[in-house]
Amino acid sequence: xxxxxxxxxxxxxxxxxxxxxxxxxxxxxxxxxxxxxxxxxxxxxxxxxxxxxxxxxxxxxxxxxxxxxxxxxxxxxxxxxxxxxxxxxxxxxxxxxxxxxxxxxxxxxxxxxxxxxxxxxxxxxxxxxxxxxxxxxxxxxxxxxxxxxxxxxxxxxxxxxxxxxxxxxxxxxxxxxxxxxxxxxxxxxxxxxxxxxxxxxxxxxxxxxxxxxxxxxxxxxxxxxxxxxxxxxxxxxxxxxxxxxxxxxxxxxxxxxxxxxxxxxxxxxxxxxxxxxxxxxxxxxxx
Amino acid sequence: xxxxxxxxxxxxxxxxxxxxxxxxxxxxxxxxxxxxxxxxxxxxxxxxxxxxxxxxxxxxxxxxxxxxxxxxxxxxxxxxxxxxxxxxxxxxxxxxxxxxxxxxxxxxxxxxxxxxxxxxxxxxxxxxxxxxxxxxxxxxxxxxxxxxxxxxxxxxxxxxxxxxxxxxxxxxxxxxxxxxxxxxxxxxxxxxxxxxxxxxxxxxxxxxxxxxxxxxxxxxxxxxxxxxxxxxxxxxxxxxxxxxxxxxxxxxxxxxxxxxxxxxxxxxxxxxxxxxxxxxxxxxxxxxxxxxxxxxxxxxxxxxxxxxxxxxxxxxxxxxxxxxxx
Amino acid sequence: xxxxxxxxxxxxxxxxxxxxxxxxxxxxxxxxxxxxxxxxxxxxxxxxxxxxxxxxxxxxxxxxxxxxxxxxxxxxxxxxxxxxxxxxxxxxxxxxxxxxxxxxxxxxxxxxxxxxxxxxxxxxxxxxxxxxxxxxxxxxxxxxxxxxxxxxxxxxxxxxxxxxxxxxxxxxxxxxxxxxxxxxxxxxxxxxxxxxxxxxxxxxxxxxxxxxxxxxxxxxxxxxxxxxxxxxxxxxxxxxxxxxxxxxxxxxxxxxxxxxxxxxxxxxxxxxxxxxxxxxxxxxxxxx
Numbered sequence: 012x013x014x015x016x017x018x019x020x021x022x023x024x025x026x027x028x029x030x031x032x033x034x035x036x037x038x039x040x041x042x043x044x045x046x047x048x049x050x051x052x053x054x055x056x057x058x059x060x061x062x063x064x065x066x067x068x069x070x071x072x073x074x075x076x077x078x079x080x081x082x083x084x085x086x087x088x089x090x091x092x093x094x095x096x097x098x099x100x101x102x103x104x105x106x107x108x109x110x111x112x113x114x115x116x117x118x119x120x121x122x123x124x125x126x127x128x129x130x131x132x133x134x135x136x137x138x139x140x141x142x143x144x145x146x147x148x149x150x151x152x153x154x155x156x157x158x159x160x161x162x163x164x165x166x167x168x169x170x171x172x173x174x175x176x177x178x179x180x181x182x183x184x185x186x187x188x189x190x191x192x193x194x195x196x197x198x199x200x201x202x203x204x205x206x207x208x209x210x211x212x213x214x215x216x217x218x219x220x221x222x223x224x225x226x227x228x229x230x231x232x233x234x235x236x237x238x239x240x241x242x243x244x245x246x247x248x249x250x251x252x253x254x255x256x257x258x259x260x261x262x263x264x265x266x267x268x269x270x271x272x273x274x275x276x277x278x279x280x281x282x283x284x285x286x287x288x289x290x291x292x293x294x295x296x297x298x
Numbered sequence: 299x300x301x302x303x304x305x306x307x308x309x310x311x312x313x314x315x316x317x318x319x320x321x322x323x324x325x326x327x328x329x330x331x332x333x334x335x336x337x338x339x340x341x342x343x344x345x346x347x348x349x350x351x352x353x354x355x356x357x358x359x360x361x362x363x364x365x366x367x368x369x370x371x372x373x374x375x376x377x378x379x380x381x382x383x384x385x386x387x388x389x390x391x392x393x394x395x396x397x398x399x400x401x402x403x404x405x406x407x408x409x410x411x412x413x414x415x416x417x418x419x420x421x422x423x424x425x426x427x428x429x430x431x432x433x434x435x436x437x438x439x440x441x442x443x444x445x446x447x448x449x450x451x452x453x454x455x456x457x458x459x460x461x462x463x464x465x466x467x468x469x470x471x472x473x474x475x476x477x478x479x480x481x482x483x484x485x486x487x488x489x490x491x492x493x494x495x496x497x498x499x500x501x502x503x504x505x506x507x508x509x510x511x512x513x514x515x516x517x518x519x520x521x522x523x524x525x526x527x528x529x530x531x532x533x534x535x536x537x538x539x540x541x542x543x544x545x546x547x548x549x550x551x552x553x554x555x556x557x558x559x560x561x562x563x564x565x566x567x568x569x570x571x572x573x574x575x576x577x578x579x580x581x582x583x584x585x586x587x588x589x590x591x592x593x594x595x596x597x598x599x600x601x602x603x604x605x606x607x608x609x610x611x612x613x614x615x616x617x618x619x620x621x622x623x624x
Numbered sequence: 625x626x627x628x629x630x631x632x633x634x635x636x637x638x639x640x641x642x643x644x645x646x647x648x649x650x651x652x653x654x655x656x657x658x659x660x661x662x663x664x665x666x667x668x669x670x671x672x673x674x675x676x677x678x679x680x681x682x683x684x685x686x687x688x689x690x691x692x693x694x695x696x697x698x699x700x701x702x703x704x705x706x707x708x709x710x711x712x713x714x715x716x717x718x719x720x721x722x723x724x725x726x727x728x729x730x731x732x733x734x735x736x737x738x739x740x741x742x743x744x745x746x747x748x749x750x751x752x753x754x755x756x757x758x759x760x761x762x763x764x765x766x767x768x769x770x771x772x773x774x775x776x777x778x779x780x781x782x783x784x785x786x787x788x789x790x791x792x793x794x795x796x797x798x799x800x801x802x803x804x805x806x807x808x809x810x811x812x813x814x815x816x817x818x819x820x821x822x823x824x825x826x827x828x829x830x831x832x833x834x835x836x837x838x839x840x841x842x843x844x845x846x847x848x849x850x851x852x853x854x855x856x857x858x859x860x861x862x863x864x865x866x867x868x869x870x871x872x873x874x875x876x877x878x879x880x881x882x883x884x885x886x887x888x889x890x891x892x893x894x895x896x897x898x899x900x901x902x903x904x905x906x907x908x909x910x911x912x
Binding site: 037041044045048049052055056058059060062063065066116117119120123124127128131133135136137138140141142143144145146147148149150151152153154156157173174176177180182185189210228231232235236238239241242253256257260269270273277280281284285287288289 | 648649651652654655656658659661662663665666667668669670673716719720723726727733735736737738739740742743744745746747748749750751752754755756758759765766785788789793794797817839842843845846847848849863866867870879882883886889890893896897900901904905
């Protein structure tokens with residue numbers, strides 16, 4: 012590899028050749044570094060999750076083991092608190108709706124900007140990053156009157172999707188931007204247009220399928236966000252999964268169901284993302 | 299009354315807010331109400347604060363989700379009377395005059411005295427100063443931040459009175475917690491069922507009805523009220539002026555103030571709280587004597603904070619609490 | 625079939641007289657309208673309310689409240705925590721991102737860490753705080769960290785737990801963008817690893833790194849649920865105080881104070897995000 016010429020190399024002076032051994036040693040050092048890093052960080056991330064898992068298996072008395080936390084996910088119910096299962100259901104539905112709306116809003120817009128209105132690119136990028144930085148508490152205070160209007164039409168917690176799409180913008184934008192920059196949008200669009208496609212077809216039938224990995228990635232990041240969102244649902248007085256878990260943890264001494272549900276949600280999101288990354292690879296091999 | 303019941307049944311739903319099921323037996327009260335009248339109860343935000351209840355009334359105004367009835371602290375009640383509709387329950391005369399608004403805009407419902415609950419692994423505690431000892435590292439917790447939670451503020455006030463302070467000046471209470479913090483005994487985490495069970499907060503300053511072993515979920519839990527101190531606090535009921543279910547709201551109030559054996563007053567008593575009609579019920583015999591005898595003994599004349607005293611305490615805490623325990 | 629020619633950006637030449645040409649930016653209106661209603665409008669409401677009295681009249685003097693020592697204390701608390709968690713998150717996250725990027729692009733490890741980052745960047749709040757509490761709290765399973773309840777160290781550690789994955793997500797594309805050829809070129813010219821990083825890799829990555837750090841900073845600034853679950857007896861940071869101002873039961877509730885604090889946060893965030901935007905412009909030059 013070291014013998015291959017590379018960009019920027021000038022032929023004026025013969026470049027100093029590294030002895031073969033140095034390259035291998037560099038690789039070895041790099042690998043050692045990587046193993047250390049992955050072990051240390053792996054431990055750091057896994058330990059709290061293990062603690063959570065341990066507590067999800069906690070029985071009625073401290074120190075005992077029991078599967079009741081896991082079994083209760085399907086059956087948990089307390090007076091005045093909606094059943095856990097209905098909160099899970101609502102949150103999953105919310106995730107789907109949010110994902111769909113985010114995509115419908117962002118994908119055409121980003122492609123359109125890339126093709127026709129490049130001067131707006133910075134503005135859109137900025138706006139998409141803003142939600143990451145405006146505290147949910149601030150947003151909620153301002154959302155009060157808006158949600159009051161919405162509640163005249165629908166009381167369902169599914170109405171949370173309006174603000175969840177905003178929260179998802181930073182993550183979805185980055186994922187989609189990465190996908191967009193990897194394909195040659197302009198050429199594809201030109202080719203399609205020259206064959207008589209309408210703009211709608213260009214976006215939906217030509218470009219979007221070429222960035223389906225990025226789209227899937229954005230979808231899953233959005234879903235992970237919805238599964239983990241608490242503050243806005245709590246302050247707007249809706250019940251979603253995290254709010255339910257919070258209410259359970261404050262009102263029951265035996266909170267192992269809180270941990271089992273959280274662990275389950277984390278594992279679920281993780282498994283989805285992992286599967287996605289494998290599905291992408293196979294497709295690339297064929298194409 | 300019958301017309302009220304019929305109208306309420308037609309409405310079919312009741313929106314309540316901030317009623318945790320294990321708080322003063324609200325779980326049983328809600329179930330009993332639904333069983334008796336067939337009206338569905340939507341319980342929102344079980345661990346909300348009184349201010350959040352009032353905020354909900356304001357932000358959800360005009361929607362079908364707005365709270366119908368409120369159970370709030372006195373400070374918040376007095377500050378928001380413009381949001382309530384007056385209503386006098388049928389047992390109005392059994393309620394002491396000092397505990398209700400003359401026009402019926404608010405009326406107190408149940409209360410308790412500030413107490414200290416603790417795990418029996420510490421033996422028996424009889425005075426607050428024992429809590430400064432070394433076996434209580436990180437152990438002593440309040441229920442909520444005193445600068446925003448009623449129960450937290452009253453916890454500090456109880457310490458204040460036990461240390462010789464007066465109701466108008468909470469500084470001795472803040473100093474006590476400062477000493478606790480210096481000894482490393484103050485827990486920065488509010489007590490909840492989960493933290494008590496995990497052993498993180500084995501000593502809790504809280505209302506006596508929230509320090510019951512059944513509420514706390516730990517069987518070896520003991521309670522004591524410092525001698526010479528009886529700091530009481532009552533909550534108040536109010537009906538939303540623009541309640542989406544006005545008849546159900548009023549029926550709920552009737553249920554809560556009914557002196558029947560399975561009515562609200564006795565159910566609160568079973569939850570360890572002192573119902574506001576307790577005196578009247580004791581003289582007319584409708585009280586659940588078994589439950590009444592389980593209430594912790596109070597050894598001094600009860601003190602209740604007046605609104606001015608409460609505000610002064612809150613202002614003092616806002617300025618000094620973080621410095622004292624931060 | 626006749627093939628219509630296209631202009632450079634793929635636009636079809638408009639048939640004369642048939643349709644008035646609609647400017648291209650109209651296609652972005654749905655997006656901007658949505659963001660305007662659900663992001664800009666609420667922020668605007670908060671900012672405007674901050675400058676009003678409870679009875680609705682204007683009170684521009686409210687701004688001076690931001691100089692109140694108590695309020696300053698909250699902002700300093702927020703800044704301390706955000707600085708600590710964003711710097712540590714950025715540094716450790718960058719190291720992890722480099723380790724991930726320098727491996728097999730198709731490998732299991734890379735997939736595991738990227739998927740984990742996607743999930744853990746969102747993980748926070750009650751469950752995370754409780755997980756750390758049982759791990760290193762007073763009755764910790766692992767050991768008892770005496771600094772666990774100290775601000776900002778204990779909570780800083782918890783924040784770092786979700787800052788590192790966010791850093792990996794944000795910074796990895798930049799590291800991936802470092803073309804292998806540049807490393808090879810510099811080696812062929814005789815540089816050591818240190819020289820490569822000092823003169824080539826470092827300056828190339830610096831804007832992206834700083835930009836990512838700012839993003840982490842802004843993310844930490846707005847976090848709330850986690851610190852509430854960690855310790856809620858004392859308000860250390862601005863969001864906690866906003867919550868107190870909104871929900872106080874003891875008569876201290878004041879929506880305008882909450883809005884004022886929120887205004888302070890918005891200003892702070894605006895400064896941070898401007899810095900981020902400027903840095904992104906520099907970074908884009910090399911990594912396009």
